[in-house]
Every structure is written in structure tokens, then in C-alpha cells.
Amino acid sequence: MRLLYRLLRKLPRRSGLGSAHPWKDGESGPITSVRRFFQPPPAPHAVYDEQGLHEWDSPLELVVPARGDAFSFQAVVTVAWCVTSGDGRTTTGLRADIAAERPKIHERAEEVVRRVARRFDPHLPGEAEEEVNKELTTEFARPSHQCDDVTITVTVKAQINLTEEVRELRKHLGRALLEIQAKREIDMAIMDNMTRSRDDWREFLKEGMEDWAARFAVQLAESPRGVAGVMTTMVEERRQDAQNFLDIVKQVVAAQQSVDVFDLVAASDGVLRIALERLGVPVPPPVADLPWLEER
CATH class of the missing domain: 3.30.479 (Tetrahydropterin Synthase; Chain A)
Incomplete structure (x- = not known):
């Protein structure tokens, strides 16, 4: 009873005399509040719907x-x-x-x-x-x-x-296959690198064959400090090549003494120019109008 009395004192009251029912319809009075507080929770539904x-x-x-x-x-x-x-x-x-x-x-x-x-x-x-x-x-x-x-x-x-048991066997097999695959990839990488290196060296040597100074340029690239020695060697070799070429020309002229010298020079002008250019000897431009050509 004391608990009920305390609850009644804490609940709000309406002002006004003659109000026999101080709570509106739907509001909880002290009795209903106590009942709701002490009653057990609803029992779970024991029957399932069509979902089963x-x-x-x-x-x-x-x-x-x-x-x-x-x-x-x-x-x-x-x-x-x-x-x-x-x-x-x-x-x-x-x-x-x-x-x-x-x-x-x-x-x-x-x-x-x-x-x-x-x-x-x-x-x-x-x-x-x-x-x-x-x-x-x-x-x-x-x-x-x-x-x-x-x-x-x-x-x-x-x-x-x-x-x-099978997993362990597959591990050994998988490891062996990975090693084989790795070795193949390494071999393919080596072959690819060798192919590219071969092509690069081919182009390098091809350019060197077309330019007589390429060999000396390579020497300077390997040892830049020996510039003077390389230049001296290059000049000496050019002189020796020119002398050898002149000796060959003399031999050809001597063998062709029965042929007119002018005809020999005129016919060999193009070949001589190409040979001299390859040897690095400065060659003047060809002259088309020569005075002795008109006399002939």
C-alpha cells in the first residue's frame, strides 16, 4: 500500500473540483500502471506462417x-x-x-x-x-x-x-613446375636480351664499315685521354692508305700504257672519286665543262 501511495503522489493531477476521473481516456492510471509493470511478457507465437x-x-x-x-x-x-x-x-x-x-x-x-x-x-x-x-x-x-x-x-x-596426403604431393609437384616455369622465363629473357644486343651490335658495326673514322671514335670512347695518340695514328694510317692507293693506280696505268691516258682518266673519274672519298681524301667537285673536251 505504501508503494501504491507513493505512485499516486508522483503522478500528475488535474486542477479543478468535482473531477471524479482525473485521467483522460487512454491515459494510464496508477492501477493500470502497476498491472503493466508486473505482468509477464507475451508468450511467443508457436505456429509458423506459410513460409514454414x-x-x-x-x-x-x-x-x-x-x-x-x-x-x-x-x-x-x-x-x-x-x-x-x-x-x-x-x-x-x-x-x-x-x-x-x-x-x-x-x-x-x-x-x-x-x-x-x-x-x-x-x-x-x-x-x-x-x-x-x-x-x-x-x-x-x-x-x-x-x-x-x-x-x-x-x-x-x-x-x-x-x-x-594429396596436398603434400601437389605441393612438391607445384614447386617443381614453378621452378621449371621460372627457368623458362629466365631463358626467354636471356634470349630476348641477346637478340636485342645482336641487333644493336650489327647496326653499330654496319655504321663503322661506312665511316672510316668510326674505329678511332670507338677507341676514344673507351679511353678519352688518348686523343693525341689516336689522332696521330689516324693521320698516319690515312697517309699509308693514300700511298697504297697511289701505288695501285700507278700499276694500273703502267699496265694500260697502250690505252690513251685521257680516256683512262675520264672513264675512271667516278671510281676514283668514290675510292678517295672512302679513304677520307678531300675531292673537288666534278667539272662538266672542260676546255680539252671541246677540242676533242
Whole structure:
């Protein structure tokens, strides 16, 4: 009574005399407040709607044989249940229906996984998993139970993995394949580098053949401090080449004494110019109008 009296004193009061009911309709009075405070929460609804009850089993871990039965796969199978009832059955009743079907469903799922996994080699879990799930989808496409206004549908999925024994073997094989691939990539890089170096050297030597000063330029590039010695050697070699060329010309002229000297010079003018230019000897431009040509 003291608690009720304290609650009455703390609640707001309306002013005015003769008000027999100080609380408006819908407002909580002290009695209703106490009742709401002490009453238990509403009980949960025990009947599911048309969507039914959904439940998931703990994953099933299986060891199933691979092709040849010498090695195995590790399989993890998950089973999801959906139970619908049209007669308003309780959760307990629906779960009892699932429990009655569970052993049969697990047995069918294991049989499918074992049968399909035997088609694949033990190092192909991805291909085996894809085919196993296709077969499971086909196997459980229809409701597993449908009577007495109760329909049970099952969704089964499987994950196929390598066993530890096969995984270790695949690690050794994978490491060996990686080493082979790495060696091939190194060889390809070396070949590519050699090809580019060969082409560069070919162009370099080709330019050197066309320019008589290229050899001396290379010497200076390797040792820039020996400029004076290189220049001296270059001049001496040019002089020696010019002298050798003149000796050859003298021999040709001596062998052709029966031929008119003017005709020999006129016919050999182009060849002599090219030879002298290759030797680095300055050559004057050709003259087309020579006075003795008119006399002839």
C-alpha cells in the first residue's frame, strides 16, 4: 500500500473540483500502471506462417574415395531444411518431422557424393565439386516428404577438398613446375636480351664499315685521354692508305700504257672519286665543262 501511495503522489493531477476521473481516456492510471509493470511478457507465437520453419544441420565431414580408390577427397556437406505445414503445427512438431527425415537425407547425400567423386582424380577437387553439386541439385529437386499437409524440402551443398596426403604431393609437384616455369622465363629473357644486343651490335658495326673514322671514335670512347695518340695514328694510317692507293693506280696505268691516258682518266673519274672519298681524301667537285673536251 505504501508503494501504491507513493505512485499516486508522483503522478500528475488535474486542477479543478468535482473531477471524479482525473485521467483522460487512454491515459494510464496508477492501477493500470502497476498491472503493466508486473505482468509477464507475451508468450511467443508457436505456429509458423506459410513460409514454414527453416533449419540448418551441422556440416557433415566425409572422406570419399577418388578415382581408383587409392586416394580420397575431403567433403563437407551442408543440409538446409524448409518445412511448411497447412494445419498450424507447432515448432516442436515441425522439428520432429525434420528429425524423422534426417537420417535418410544424410544417407542419400553421402551416396551421391561418393558416387560422383569416384569419377575424378584426387588432384581435381574443383571439377569434382562442380559435378557433385549438380548431382545433389538434381537429387533433391523434389520435396523429400509431402503428406498430412506437411512439405519438407531440402537443399544440399558440398565442398570438395584435397586430403593432406594429396596436398603434400601437389605441393612438391607445384614447386617443381614453378621452378621449371621460372627457368623458362629466365631463358626467354636471356634470349630476348641477346637478340636485342645482336641487333644493336650489327647496326653499330654496319655504321663503322661506312665511316672510316668510326674505329678511332670507338677507341676514344673507351679511353678519352688518348686523343693525341689516336689522332696521330689516324693521320698516319690515312697517309699509308693514300700511298697504297697511289701505288695501285700507278700499276694500273703502267699496265694500260697502250690505252690513251685521257680516256683512262675520264672513264675512271667516278671510281676514283668514290675510292678517295672512302679513304677520307678531300675531292673537288666534278667539272662538266672542260676546255680539252671541246677540242676533242
